[in-house]
Amino acid sequence: MTTALITGATAGIGAAFARRLAADGHDLVLVARDVTRLRExxxxxxxxxxxxxxxxxxxxxxxxxxxxxxxRLADPKNPVDLLVNNAGFGNKGRYLEVPMAEELRMLKVHCEAVLRLTSAAAEGMRERGRGGVVNVASVAAFVPRGTYGASKSWVVQFTQGAARDLAGSGVRLMALCPGFVRTEFHERAGMGTENIPGWMWLDADKVVAAAMQDLARGRTVSIPDARYKALMGLAKLAPRGALGGISSRTGRRYGPN
Known part of the structure; x- marks a missing residue:
């Protein structure tokens, strides 16, 4: 029996990963702040x-x-075979409108925690010659989105670099980059979603299904929807200023977590 550890496990993509992996027969380690929801x-x-x-x-x-x-990830007696770094949040407001303490808190969760947990898991996985890490990023990594987009861009770059360095070790690493996903995220951050077109919303369970397929295929970056793949292809051609204007009109961030 293999074991998966999921951060931000009680809602959104984290909960979808928990449902999928449990259905596939994996034991789970569920990580979040709310102990009552975790136990339920x-x-x-x-x-x-x-x-x-x-x-x-x-x-x-x-x-x-x-x-x-x-x-927990470093425990050799109870090894973790798959780590899903999903914990994350967004801040309502533009640059200089968000308190510095909240910006730094975001970097702690999105960057420092991802670095430290990936490293803790990958060390044992490399010794065992097998394992996987999914770091949940966002398509916001590819467009100008302030601190949130910058932190998710770091996740993508870090994951790709680590995957390259661990190539041939049996350890697979992948950055998952969805667009808008129907979760509790925007409500928690106090963000309105009325300006987001219906076609841009993704289902968390479908996002996870696509992610698991891409991980099995050995991809290091997964954009789990044809619509967003097309949008990100266009983003490579569009002027950076135009992308910034579009992303501002569609909300503070693309919200996967």
Whole structure:
């Protein structure tokens, strides 16, 4: 029986990964801040799929939380075969409108936690000669989107570089870059979604299904929808200023988490 650890597991893409992996027979380590929701989720997945679901409450905006997950990932007696770094959030407001403390908190979760947890998992995976890491980024990584887009661009670049350095080791790394996904994300951040066209919304379970296919194929970047693949292709040709204007009109961020 293999084990997957998922951060930000109680909602959105994280919850979709938990459902999919439990249905596929993987034991789970579920990480999030809300211990009550974690326990409810663990019980439901255990009862439905007869897998083991471990609960690990942790706030990845704090060193203590990151360290707790690092310790679990490094446990040689209970190895983790797949890490899904999904925890993340957005801030409402433009640059200089968002308090610096919140910008730094975002970098802690999106960059430092991803670096540290990926490293903690990949070390043991390399020794065992197998394993996988999915770092949830966003198509915002490819357009001008302030701190959020910059942090997700870092996730993509880091993941691709790490995947190259670990090539041939049996460890697969992939950055998942969805567009707008129907989750709790925008509501939590206090962001309106009325200006986002209906065709731009993706289903979390379908995003995860596409991600798992791309991971199995050995891809290092996954854009899990033909519409967004086409948009990102056009983005490479469009002037940077035009992209910034479009992304501002469609909301503060593309929201996968």
């Amino acid at each position: 989720q663990a019980t439901e997945l255990h009862d439905r799929h007869r897998i083991e679901a471990e609960v690990l409450p942790a706030d990845l905006a704090e060193d203590k939380g990151i360290a707790a997950v690092e310790e």
